[in-house]
Amino acid sequence: MEMKVLILCTGNSCRSQMAHGFLKTFDKRIQVESAGTEASGKLNHKAVEVMKEIGIDISDHRSDSVEKYLDQEWDYVITVCGGANENCPAFLGKVKNRLHMGYDDPSHAVGTPEFIQSEYYRVRDEIKEGFTKFYLEELKPKLG
Numbered sequence: 001m002e003m004k005v006l007i008l009c010t011g012n013s014c015r016s017q018m019a020h021g022f023l024k025t026f027d028k029r030i031q032v033e034s035a036g037t038e039a040s041g042k043l044n045h046k047a048v049e050v051m052k053e054i055g056i057d058i059s060d061h062r063s064d065s066v067e068k069y070l071d072q073e074w075d076y077v078i079t080v081c082g083g084a085n086e087n088c089p090a091f092l093g094k095v096k097n098r099l100h101m102g103y104d105d106p107s108h109a110v111g112t113p114e115f116i117q118s119e120y121y122r123v124r125d126e127i128k129e130g131f132t133k134f135y136l137e138e139l140k141p142k143l144g
Contacts, residue, residue, distance in 0.1 A: 001143055004031045005076045008091060012036025012063045014044040015080045015103050018127045021051050021058040026135045029143050035066040037087065044107055050120045069093065078134075080127070081105075101130050 005023060009016035012035050020034040041063050051058050073094040081088040082102045091098070103126055109119035 007034040
């Protein structure tokens with residue numbers, strides 16, 4: 001049995017990439033992709049850096065447009081956009097389960113370099129916690 005999970009965000013450079021990185025390390029039976037409605041085409045270097053610090057290399061990920069995945073069927077589509085000022089994408093393809101797990105965008109953090117760095121750590125750790133829970137409670141029981 002395999003599960004197909006698509007993680008969506010606006011830019012597909014930071015939060016969705018971190019979530020993608022965590023989820024693909026949990027279980028080889030999960031096929032994970034991530035995409036954005038306004039994909040930037042590049043990864044956020046700080047997101048890559050804070051993931052590498054905990055041993056997850058996402059530097060080979062691509063920032064893809066959601067258009068690429070519309071014709072595929074998904075077990076789960078998860079949106080990770082946070083604030084009300086963000087347009088959370090609606091996925092129009094075939095999906096069995098839609099979930100929203102919102103996280104702040106650390107790339108919008110303003111302040112000292114230390115504060116901005118701490119926001120990347122905070123969001124990374126929140127994503128890890130949220131997606132670990134999702135994996136243990138939703139996916140693992142279905143994967144058997």
